[in-house]
Amino acid sequence: MDNIAGTKSGLTWTVHISVFLLVALWLFPTVGLFVSSFRTADQIAASGWWSSLSAQERQLPAIRVEGDEDARDGMFVIEGRLFEAEDVEVSAWGTSSREPNAYDPDATADLGDGEALTVTADGSYVLTGPDSFEGQRLPRIFSTATTPPEFTFENYRNVLFDPSNREGMAKAFFNTLTVTIPATIIPILVAAFAAYALAWMDFPGRALLIAAVVALLVVPLQLALIPLLKFHNTIGIGKGYLGVWLAHTGFGLPLAIYLLRNYMVGLPRDIIENARVDGASDFQIFVKIILPLSFPALASFAIFQFLWTWNDLLVALVFLIDATGETTVMTKQIVELLGTRGGNWEILATSAFVSIAVPLLVFFAMQKYLVRGLLAGSVK
Amino acid sequence: MKHVLFAGVAVAALTAGLANAGSHLPFNPGEGDFNWESYEAYAAATDLGGEQVTVFGPWLGPDQVVIESVLAYFGEASGADVKYVGSDGFEQQIVIDAEAGSAPNVAVFPQPGLAADMARRGFLTPLAEGTAAWMAENYAAGQSWVDLGSYTGPDGSQSFYAFPYKADVKSLVWYIPENFEDAGYEVPQTMEELKALSDQIVADGDTPWCIGLGSGGATGWPATDWVEDMMLRTQPPEVYDQWVTNEIPFTDERVVAAIEDFGAFARNDDYVAGGAATAASTDFRDSPKGLFSSPPQCYMHRQASFIPAFFPEGTEVGANGDVDFFYFPSYEGKDLGSPVLGAGTLFAITSDSPGAHALIDFLQTEIAHEVFMAQQAGGFLTPHTGVNTDLYVDDTRKALGEILLNATTFRFDGSDLMPGGVGAGSFWTGMVDYVGGKDAAAVAAEIQSSWDALK
Incomplete structure (x- = not known):
């Protein structure tokens, strides 16, 4: 603000220009998809979206x-x-x-x-x-x-208001929320406790435990799909919400613990030791000091986990959607709209923008925490 | 204004609800030329009393609406609570569910190879006794349909596991009659004429064929259909059977010759719209659109009976419509009759229950075929000889159904019958390599070695 015009260094300009180019590069396909979502299947097949603008x-x-x-x-x-x-x-x-x-x-x-x-x-x-x-x-x-350029709202009408889709879409929306919200909260709760213990409580084998958590980060979840589903069936959970919450929690925990632990380790030691001297128990320190201070890290992980569970299809297919089809989620519903042979391009473009709405809302509401959380533990 | 708008929305919502309720059973029992006796008889004999029957299949979108309406008749007649779920990843999902023990009652397999694999591993329940005999008697070329659904079980014995219901005809060439008229071309009756016509079109400065092999992870499958069609047109059906069971290897000169016969079309730059190199990168769903462009990018497109779903909106199919088809002709010089290549979906029981068997019984009624025949979406064709073919939704569909009923030689899509690693793997990729310029014998050798590795 207090910069006077003409005093900006060349470096600032380079940064601005490269940021602009990166943003343009990232937005380019999105814009194409957005334009395509207002075109009919025949138009999409006949010409590119860029030529539809004039x-x-x-x-x-x-x-x-x-x-x-x-x-x-x-x-x-x-x-x-x-x-x-x-x-x-x-x-x-x-x-x-x-x-x-x-x-x-x-x-x-x-x-x-x-x-x-x-x-x-x-x-x-x-x-x-x-x-x-x-x-x-x-x-x-x-x-x-x-x-002249010709655009249509037909695709949006089809996805959102068509009688045969509307009901399914609304149901899928609430099912997705039912999956997403607990699947975001449960791992945060568990991980926050674990991260505190791994960061500030001394016990034998702590370093090994941390190493094990880091090692688990690289295990692909596909490896666990069938054994885990078999396990769920054996203990009687079967396919359903409980199963998918547990699966998402399990698959999300290593990253959550790792991220939160790194952030908590970076909190000032003096405060925690002062609290200990004043006679606070570990639980009190955790609730009164660590949790409020870790809010950015918690929020950033919440965004990650929310986006990942919102966009997830694989885990939902394996652990949630049973043969009755009552528990279908948004991603599955969108795939269904594509048709048996998956040729309905315009529906894909439109559905992408319909399903992007909630994650965008969450992102903009919490974006200020995202960067701080991303840097969690990396800089002091 | 606002009130008017709200009222309008309310009315629209109400009528939409009504329309929805009406589409539950698209044809009222007792009305029209349907065989309602078969429905009544089935309803009288079956009472499942609210038992839940779950069906899992590959159909989505409009196709799903139609299969749900057919299943609604089953639910209405038997009292079952029937649920259908579709998935585009059916092949993977059914294996996961079966392995983990959470399979649906009935699964609809688009590929016999996968069903055979699951039967061998003990995930399928054999169908009731007498089903095979019923099919042999009531389906045209019945025994070949029975063979399609008969697999070796986990104990090594052969049983009838999967009930073929809904068929596709593959040996078709789509063209625009008016474009043929404008240019003065005649529909070819023999393969020799077809090749002469292709040369004629090239000589006139145009391109005869639109060929698209792209299909995401399944890229290459349209080429396997071409090769199978060529195989049936150059060799007797017995050789075809030996080929799909690998009694004769892929490297056999007769197989290589069939691949090269396909190459005579697909690898000829003058024949293929955009040049032969674009065939592998063109999506099979976009490829027929070249017929409709102006000036036409191509004059002919070889594809199965489902392809009209990908024609531009409002296209009318039929002899007097915008687009029509002719039978992919056979060589006059070979005297092999008129072989037809087809495919079908198979209903198999993945979780045994009385309701699942009742559903298979329902598929044996005429009405189960007729209510599907009379609806546009789904492209349903049936080899059931007892149905009223006038119920087909239009003349084109009826003509396709006739091809199925009258085929002198009917053979199933060979790549569906081969083991998954070949029929849905190396055969696909091999054909992409071949169209890309690789030598036919080298491609065949690679496919054979992948088959050997599976044995």
């Missing part, structure tokens, strides 16, 4: 003449428009796939048997013929046209 001249796929026929002056006439959008400009058109640009706007094409077709620059067409078109296959119109 008016484009393209050779468009064939559009079949349709409409009710009128009898006028002994001729049968079908009138209609090629495009719903208003400001489309047709620059050439044709009726054969071999010559899609055979005619200029307002020109009349002779289709044989006295039938004629005219397409104007704004995309209106008139088909006339001496006989009724009833039961006949109507001609196709190929056109090269400049179309």
Whole structure:
């Protein structure tokens, strides 16, 4: 703030520019996904999202003449428009796939048997013929046209409000919360106690325990899926919320303990020793001194754990979603929307933005703790 | 204004609810040309009294809505509380659930190879006695369907484990009749004519084929269908059977010749839209869209009966519609008849219960096939000979069903029958390598060595 213009060092500018470039690099795919979420499947297949932002001249796929026929002056006439959008400009058109640009706007094409077709620059067409078109296959119109950007809310409507999806989506949302909140709180509670003990209580084998926790960080959770599920089935938990909470807790604990322990070790020794001298028990020290001071670390781990459980599909599939399908979660619901062969791109883009909403909220609400927590234990 | 809006929303919500309730059973029992006698007879004979039957399958989205409506008839008739869950990771999920002992009552297998594997490990319950005999009698080419669902159990004995229900036809070429008319092309009746037509299109300055092999982790599978089709068109069906069971090795010259026959299409830069090199990177779901672009990127696309789901919105399929199909023809010079390649899904019991067996019984009623036939989503085809084929949702579907009923030689997708490591592994990757320019004999040798490693 108190910098005067022109006194900024070159280094500051370099930092700013590289931060800007990094942010742009990170945001680029997200923007693409966001734009795609407002486009139809056919649009996504036909052109890239970047070309949808401005008016484009393209050779468009064939559009079949349709409409009710009128009898006028002994001729049968079908009138209609090629495009719903208003400001489309047709620059050439044709009726054969071999010559899609055979005619200029307002020109009349002779289709044989006295039938004629005219397409104007704004995309209106008139088909006339001496006989009724009833039961006949109507001609196709190929056109090269400049179309304005076109976006649709259809995908969002489909994901959020379609009667067949809405119920499932709402249920999945609350199921996900049911999984996520306890699966975030339980490991924090357990880890905070453990981290205090590992940081400030002296007992034999403490270093070994810490080493074991660090070692557990590298164990991939996939390794434990089937044995753990078998164990749950044996002790009677089966598939359900309790199982998924326990699984998330177990898989999250090594990181939680490690992170919190490193942070707590860095707290000033004087305060804790003073408290000991004043006769505080370990529990009192933990509750009255350590917990309030460790808040940034707790919050940052909470964000991590929340995001990870919110976006999780694998653990939920293995430990939660049973054959009745009552306990489906958001991620699973989104995968289902993709269809049997997974081709519904537009739904994927849209669902990504629907499901991103809650994590974003959590992130912005707690972001100030995130950086402090990230640096937990690394700097003093 | 606000009130109007709220009222509108309320009305919309109410009617939506009504529509939902109506779609529970899409056809009222007793109405239409359905075989309701089979439904009534089944309902009278079965009473599960609220027993829960869980079904796990690969269908999602609109397909899921349809299979749920079919299962709703089962629930209505038997009194069972039937639940369906779909997953795109069915193949992995069912193995995890079976291993851990939390499997659903009935699982719907898209691949016989996986079902056979699970039967061998004792995760499947053999179907009731008489089911196989019923199928041999009531399905067209019945014995081949029975063979598809018969596996070796954990004790080494052969039983009928999986009930094929819902089939796909694979030997189809999709094209746009009007584009053919514009260019003056005729639908080819023989493989010789098909190759001549492809050359003709190239000579006219266009590209005949759209080929896309991309499919995420399953990239390469469309090429295996091509090779299987070529195998059936160059060799008698007995050789095909020996090939899928590895009685003759992958390196056999007849197999290599079939791969090269596929290469004559897919490795020809003039034949493939975008050049042969793009085939492996083009997604199979995007590939048919080249037919519809202007100017057309290609004139023909070989793919199974499910592909219309990936045509642009509003595309009408049929002889008078926007797009149609013809049978992927056989060589006139080889005299091997008209072989048809197909695939099917199989219902197997993964957690034994009376309700699970009752569901398999339900699949033997005509009504279980007819209510699925009469719905658009799912692309249902059935080889059941006792159903009213007029109930197919449109003429195209009916024509596809006829192919299934009239096939002189019907063979299943060979890659589905091979062990998973080959049919869903080295065969896929090998075909990608082959299209990428690797020698056919070298690719075949690699696939064979991966098969040997599994023995």
